[in-house]
Amino acid sequence: MKWVGLAALAVFAFALAVLLGPAHVPVAELLRSPIVRELRLPRAVLAFLVGGSLGVAGASLQALVRNPLADPYLLGLSGGASLGAVAAIALHVGGPWALPLAAFVGALAAMGLVYRLGLVGGVELDPRVLVLAGVVVGAFAAAVSTAIVSLSEATALRNAFLWLWGGLSGANWDTVLALCLYAPLPLAVLFAAARPLDLLALGEEPAGYLGVDVAVLKRCVYVAASLLTAAAVAVSGVIGFVGLIVPHIGRLLWGHRHRALLPVVFLGGGTLLSLADTVARVAVAPRELPVGIVTALVGVPVFALLLRRWTRN
Amino acid sequence: MAQRPHLVGLLLALVACGRAGSRTPAAGSLAVTDDAGRAVTLAAPARRIVSLAPSSTELLFAIGAGDRVVGRTTWCRYPAAALSVPVVGDGLNPNIEAIATQHPDLVVLYASALNETAARQLERIAIPAVILRQDLLEHVARDARLLGRLTAHESGGDSVARAVLEALEAPPPWPTSASRRRVAFVVWDNPPMVIGAGSFLDQLAELAGVHNAFHDLTSASATVSLETIAARDPDVVITIADSEDARLPAFASAREWQVVRAVRERRVLTLPGALFGRPSPRAAAAVAELRRRLQALR
Numbered sequence: 001m002k003w004v005g006l007a008a009l010a011v012f013a014f015a016l017a018v019l020l021g022p023a024h025v026p027v028a029e030l031l032r033s034p035i036v037r038e039l040r041l042p043r044a045v046l047a048f049l050v051g052g053s054l055g056v057a058g059a060s061l062q063a064l065v066r067n068p069l070a071d072p073y074l075l076g077l078s079g080g081a082s083l084g085a086v087a088a089i090a091l092h093v094g095g096p097w098a099l100p101l102a103a104f105v106g107a108l109a110a111m112g113l114v115y116r117l118g119l120v121g122g123v124e125l126d127p128r129v130l131v132l133a134g135v136v137v138g139a140f141a142a143a144v145s146t147a148i149v150s151l152s153e154a155t156a157l158r159n160a161f162l163w164l165w166g167g168l169s170g171a172n173w174d175t176v177l178a179l180c181l182y183a184p185l186p187l188a189v190l191f192a193a194a195r196p197l198d199l200l201a202l203g204e205e206p207a208g209y210l211g212v213d214v215a216v217l218k219r220c221v222y223v224a225a226s227l228l229t230a231a232a233v234a235v236s237g238v239i240g241f242v243g244l245i246v247p248h249i250g251r252l253l254w255g256h257r258h259r260a261l262l263p264v265v266f267l268g269g270g271t272l273l274s275l276a277d278t279v280a281r282v283a284v285a286p287r288e289l290p291v292g293i294v295t296a297l298v299g300v301p302v303f304a305l306l307l308r309r310w311t312r313n
Numbered sequence: 314m315a316q317r318p319h320l321v322g323l324l325l326a327l328v329a330c331g332r333a334g335s336r337t338p339a340a341g342s343l344a345v346t347d348d349a350g351r352a353v354t355l356a357a358p359a360r361r362i363v364s365l366a367p368s369s370t371e372l373l374f375a376i377g378a379g380d381r382v383v384g385r386t387t388w389c390r391y392p393a394a395a396l397s398v399p400v401v402g403d404g405l406n407p408n409i410e411a412i413a414t415q416h417p418d419l420v421v422l423y424a425s426a427l428n429e430t431a432a433r434q435l436e437r438i439a440i441p442a443v444i445l446r447q448d449l450l451e452h453v454a455r456d457a458r459l460l461g462r463l464t465a466h467e468s469g470g471d472s473v474a475r476a477v478l479e480a481l482e483a484p485p486p487w488p489t490s491a492s493r494r495r496v497a498f499v500v501w502d503n504p505p506m507v508i509g510a511g512s513f514l515d516q517l518a519e520l521a522g523v524h525n526a527f528h529d530l531t532s533a534s535a536t537v538s539l540e541t542i543a544a545r546d547p548d549v550v551i552t553i554a555d556s557e558d559a560r561l562p563a564f565a566s567a568r569e570w571q572v573v574r575a576v577r578e579r580r581v582l583t584l585p586g587a588l589f590g591r592p593s594p595r596a597a598a599a600v601a602e603l604r605r606r607l608q609a610l611r
Contacts, residue, residue, distance in 0.1 A: 022537075023544030038572045039540050096567040099503075150403070162504060169504040169539055172569035286530070286541040288504060 002253065010048075010267045013274040017044035020278050022285035043171035047277040047291075048270035049179050050168070050232045051242050053187070055269025056262055057225040057232070058243030059250065060190045063197045063258065064221045065127040072229040072243035075134030075222075079141030080110025081233040082164045086145040089157050099163065100175070100234040106141070107230035113137050115222065125218040166237035166292040168277055175235045182231050186224040187266075193221050194258035201256065240292045242269050245299040252306045272299055345459055348424050348446040351432070355441055358465035359419035363412050365404040366423035368447040368591040369456070370395050373421070375594040376461050376469035384415040391587055407431040413438060419463060421445060448533050450513050453477050453592045473594045480597040483520065494607070495526045497547035497575070502564035504536045513592035514553075520596075521603040523549070543572045549610060550575040551582045553589050582606055 018030070021040050025033045057072040064070075084106020088098050117133035120126040149157045163170075196217045199207040204214050232239070246269040247261070254264050276294040283289060343355045363384030364370040370389035373382050379394055386404035389395050401411045406427050412420060412435070420435055422428040424446035432442040443463065445456045454474040461470015496518055498508035508514045509530030518525045526547040527537070542550075550573065552562045561581055570576045584606070588599050 022541040034572050035540055035543050039543065039569060042569070094563055096563060098563075150405075162501065162506075167504045169502075170567070170569065172567070174568055281538050281540070286527070286535075286537050286545075288536045288538045288541075290504075290536075 006264065006267050006271075010271045010274075013271040013278075014044055014048060017047060017274045017278045020282050022281055022288075038172065042173045042176045043168050043277065044274060045176050046171040046179065046235060047168050047273045049176070049183060050236045050239065051246075051273025052266035052270035053179075053183055053228045053232050054239065054243035054273070055246040055250075055265035056187060056190055057228045058269075059247035059258070059261055059265045060193070060197065060221050060225045061243075062247055063200060064218060064225070065131050066201070067127075067131060068248065069244075070131070071240075072225065072232070073138070073238060073240075074131065075226060076110040076114045076136075076138035076141065077107040077226060077229050077233060078164075078238040079138030079145075080113075081107040081230070081238070082161070083141040083145040084109070085164060086148050086157060090148055090152055100170075103164075103237075104230050104234035107226075107233050110137050110141055111223075111226040111230065118222075124215060125222060127218070130222070164237045165290055166239040167280075167290060168236050169288075170235070179231060179235060183228060186228040189220055189224040190228075191262055193217060193224075194262055197221065197258045198256070238292070239273065239295060241295045241299045242273055245303045246272055249299075249303055249306055252310050343463055345443070345462060347443045347459075348452075348456075349429055349432070349444040351444065353441055353443045353463075355419065355463060357418075359417075359463050361415065361417045362419045362421060362464070363401055363415055363417040364389065364421045365402065365407055365412075365428070366421065366445070366447070367391070367404075368453070368593060369421040369423070369445055369460070370398075371591070371593050372447075372453065372457055372460055372473070373464070375473050376457055376464070376466045378460065378464040378466045378469070381464060383417060384412060391593075409434050409438070413440065419443065421460070423447070447592050448511055448513065450477055450481050450516050450592055450596050453513075453594060453596070454481075457594065477594055477596050480520065480600060481516065483597075483600075494523045494548040495545075496523045496549045496551050496607075497526045497542055497545065498551045498553070499542070499562075499564075500534060500553060502562070502567070502570070505539050505542060506534050506536050507542070508534050513596075514551075514589065517589070517596070517599055517603055520600040521607060523607060539569060539572070543574075547573075547575050549580045549582055549607065551584060553586050554583050555586045555590075580610060582610060 018036065018040055023035050025036055030036050054072050061072060061074065062068060062070045081103040084102040085099050088102030093102065114130065114133045114137050118125050118130035120129055149161070196212045199210050199212050200214065200217065208214050246265050250261050250264045250268055254260050272295060276298050277291050279298065280289040280291040280294045343358065345353050347353050360381055361383045362373060362381050364373055364382055365386050367386065367389045370382060370385050371391050373379055374392050374395060382395065382398050384401040385395055385398045386402055387400050388404060399415065401415060402408045404423065407422070409431060417440055420440055420442040422432060422442055422444045424444050428444060432444055435442045447453060447456060454477040457470045457473040457477065461467045498514050500506050500508060507527045508525065509532045510528050511531055511533040515525045515528060526545045560583065562583060564570050565576050565581050575581065588595060588602060
């Protein structure tokens with residue numbers, strides 16, 4: 001029953017994202033209108049894919065570092081992405097794909113660095129060290145990019161931060177296609193790790209006794225979740241709260257089993273970001289709100305409500 | 314409740330004191346109220362001015378007080394004579410010590426929260442600061458007169474003000490408003506930001522005989538959906554570039570922007586920031602240049 005409800009909610013959110021917009025398009029012309037075909041539809045699909053990816057990445061990382069505050073950007077990816085984007089603008093790299101690609105490369109570089117710092121003794125990935133390494137690498141990259149921006153004279157650089165604060169304005173069928181080809185692999189790796197992640201919750205040692213190759217599991221989950229987040233940042237900037245709150249909502253309603261939780265947070269994250277983006281486009285039309293603000297405005301009250309209900313029982 | 318009359322009385326007394334103070338300045342001093350509502354009093358006309366906004370630097374040179382500018386921002390590059398003035402910062406978050414080393418007797422700031430804090434800091438080290446909000450052409454005229462008073466260049470300030478107001482009141486070139494072309498100023502592409510009625514660019518468009526498609530937005534600029542730009546269907550998309558090159562902006566080749574007819578048909582104008590990046594005394598020249606470029610695009 002819960003599954004039917006979630007699926008219905010997801011379809012409803014997606015339909016709303018296609019039907020509603022600041023421009024008036026009659027229902028009869030929905031499929032013929034270039035505004036719907038080239039702008040709304042790819043944006044709705046992208047919002048769903050990015051929201052779902054952030055939800056799955058957040059849930060997996062929270063399980064990996066066993067920290068409820070973990071979110072997809074905790075491990076330095078947003079700082080690395082902003083440094084990449086700012087560097088691309090400062091070096092005058094042109095073309096419509098320059099910014100997303102540079103942000104992606106920056107996020108991957110941060111991921112590599114955090115991974116290397118998190119390898120204790122060169123072999124074992126320690127979640128606590130990983131979190132610390134992520135925070136310092138992210139802070140360092142953010143500081144370098146802020147320094148470049150404040151010392152530079154190009155207006156374009158100041159606006160690079162607008163892009164990084166997140167938004168789906170750049171959505172088109174090319175970005176959707178790129179994400180559709182890219183995301184299934186890391187998603188499959190994480191879905192396949194559902195059962196071992198359940199065992200990891202018992203602790204690393206017990207999980208090892210139960211037959212989990214803990215070292216391999218941690219590496220795979222870390223790399224897959226980071227690759228997913230890096231792609232999300234590249235196409236839509238840093239959108240907060242989805243990767244933090246949706247996994248918690250999923251656990252409150254579905255429990256801690258990852259085999260159910262991961263599909264739930266994919267649908268839930270996609271639903272939340274679709275709804276939030278629709279609100280961002282429509283609420284103050286013709287103006288537009290930053291979507292990250294709306295995800296917080298929509299997600300936090302829902303989360304608080306569930307938390308209260310859950311702690312009362 | 315019983316305390317309320319006292320409070321009101323106290324407030325009124327404070328306001329009265331403030332007014333009395335600003336109405337009776339010392340003999341020979343200059344008193345003005347700036348755009349942040351602060352009373353600014355100078356003992357004598359300013360001789361060493363640090364100007365922290367490109368618009369006010371240009372204005373000071375225009376009214377004939379350019380030789381008194383002893384500090385500028387990296388962005389103040391017009392007129393060419395301004396380039397020989399030392400740079401004291403980027404104008405966003407003023408460096409008080411860098412300003413103080415120029416020993417100014419007046420600092421001109423653009424209206425922002427950071428700059429109001431800076432003005433208070435400057436007051437503490439006895440450097441007067443004036444905060445000017447220059448968004449519209451009227452503001453250029455008003456501030457030309459204000460800076461004219463503060464620098465004892467009243468006639469220079471007055472003639473600049475009159476020239477700007479004259480340009481503003483000039484009759485539009487073609488009277489039929491129905492056939493006017495509609496433009497959209499796109500100042501950033503992701504997220505798309507456009508210019509509204511609160512900006513001088515909206516005024517320049519009207520004066521050049523075209524209509525800003527986002528005239529209904531009252532602020533100077535606003536973030537909008539790409540969908541809204543496509544639906545409003547402007548005839549020409551206008552951008553402002555720092556450099557002089559007239560290449561198409563990068564977003565003009567982005568796939569999602571092809572939904573906007575003006576972009577698809579390559580009716581995109583790139584205007585030089587030196588003339589169009591801020592409200593300036595050269596409003597008449599800006600209008601003529603915009604009209605010329607729009608006609609060339611036909």
